[in-house]
Ligand code: PEP
């Protein structure tokens with residue numbers, strides 16, 4: 658970025674009618690956290706912690722995770738980081754936890770389902786997250802949530818870690834249509850919702866993400882997905898933030914529709930932060 662573009666990107670993004678929208682970055686490494694800071698991200702709206710767990714022979718312990726999450730927070734100059742707990746499954750297998758093969762990995766034991774099976778590994782991650790949250794602003798969120806029971810159980814395990822700092826925010830991803838449809842049932846248990854449009858689109862339209870033959874279905878904001886997002890925003894009300902952290906959030910033509918639905922935070926690839934802020938300012 659030029660100096661001028663960098664200065665502009667670092668400023669908050671406000672719509673023409675004066676609503677400030679936080680524009681964060683989706684990151685999957687410390688290097689991407691640096692890129693996010695360079696591009697003016699207001700926060701890390703999604704830290705895909707899988708990068709720490711994949712392509713190795715043993716799981717990272719709490720010390721190792723803590724060091725990396727702190728490095729991410731440092732790279733972002735102490736801005737809030739949203740740590741998503743491990744989203745593994747047979748679509749993103751772990752060498753040290755061989756799992757039965759599944760005919761439909763995207764419909765299998767992934768995300769929070771996986772964490773609630775592999776409980777000691779989940780607790781180790783929660784421990785690392787809480788330690789980091791005692792030192793720097795942190796939100797934690799759970800992926801692939803389908804039912805309120807899953808959130809209740811995940812929160813119970815989080816509470817068991819003990820000494821949670823009061824400003825640790827706890828949220829969930831909305832990427833399963835069932836969770837979007839009954840978002841109101843989750844509101845007692847979360848501080849925020851973050852909509853993962855990559856998976857929400859895939860599951861709503863029964864169209865596999867990444868399938869090049871289905872891009873007509875999956876590349877835009879489908880009206881059915883838009884209705885689900887509107888419903889989540891209604892259920893969340895003014896008290897709970899609704900973020901969008903799927904690829905759609907970086908599509909400037911879609912930003913006005915997301916904001917109209919009630920979305921107040923967007924998280925995009927680091928390089929897209931400046932244009933996404935521009936799209937907000939034009940709305
Ligand atoms: C999503 O599903 O939109 C999302 C942000 O999560 P991931 O792409 O990591 O599945």
Ligand code: MG
Pocket residue numbers: 800832853855856
């Ligand atoms: Mg997802």
